[in-house]
Amino acid sequence: MNSSIIDEVFERLKVMPQSLQQQVLEFTKALTDSTTVKGVPGSQLLRFAGTIPLDELNLMNEAINQDCEQVDGNEW
DSSP states (O other): HHHHHHHHHHHHTTTTTTHHHHHHHHHHHHHHTTOOOOSGGGGTGGGTTTTHHHHHHHHHHHHHHHHTTTOOTTTT
């Protein structure tokens, strides 16, 4: 951790009004929350392996191959 960055942020926070300090706090909380990995371990998903029929997997594969990597410049 770079203490010079923390020191500079702290110095700037000291001269801010409390409303801006609150915004900084909320922003840092949001940043911290966004780096937290959410979900379940893959080992818990293994029970679903093989539950999609092979013909449906083939259809999905075909759709991906046909529609991916194509750009429609007029779409938006």
